[in-house]
Amino acid sequence: xxxxxxxxxxxDGSTGSGVDFDLVLHDVQLVGAxxxxxxxxxxxxxKVADVLDAGTPVPAAEHVDAAGLHLLPGLVDTHVHLxxxxxxxxxxxxxxTAAAAAGGVTTICEMPTSDPPVNSGGVLAGxxxxxxxxxxxxxxxxxxxxxxNRH
Numbered sequence: 743x744x745x746x747x748x749x750x751x752x753x754d755g756s757t758g759s760g761v762d763f764d765l766v767l768h769d770v771q772l773v774g775a776x777x778x779x780x781x782x783x784x785x786x787x788x789k790v791a792d793v794l795d796a797g798t799p800v801p802a803a804e805h806v807d808a809a810g811l812h813l814l815p816g817l818v819d820t821h822v823h824l825x826x827x828x829x830x831x832x833x834x835x836x837x838x839t840a841a842a843a844a845g846g847v848t849t850i851c852e853m854p855t856s857d858p859p860v861n862s863g864g865v866l867a868g869x870x871x872x873x874x875x876x877x878x879x880x881x882x883x884x885x886x887x888x889x890x891n892r893h
Contacts, residue, residue: 763791763802770808774815783813816848816879824850827872828857839878848879854886861886 765785772781772793780796794800819842825832842850854860860869866885
């Protein structure tokens with residue numbers, strides 16, 4: 743399998759590539775759509791960079807024997823209500839996305855009930871630009887449909 747990291751580097755899992763990974767999980771039980779299988783998982787820059795057959799030797803700064811442990815894909819929460827920016831005393835985008843990450847959620851989809859409500863292209867673009875620097879997970883913003891923005 744060939745994967746591409748967020749840094750745009752390609753890894754093919756071969757030890758001859760000269761690429762050292764930050765972390766390698768050995769003999770982890772990888773949970774996926776096809777079931778559970780043993781695998782070697784290489785991490786670079788905090789992201790999964792390659793998934794290889796169990797037992798594949800891979801250079802890395804840190805090695806973890808993950809035998810008996812399961813690695814699951816990140817979750818997507820499609821119905822999130824963050825209180826930022828109107829109520830930072832309740833939650834900010836940074837604290838909300840940090841909580842999502844702590845729970846294994848890698849993508850959130852925020853409902854359009856924030857204040858101001860996301861009910862126009864201008865508000866949507868402004869909200870996306872405002873939130874981008876504080877996002878700790880991937881996110882999507884819903885837009886609200888109302889009589890006022892039917893055109």
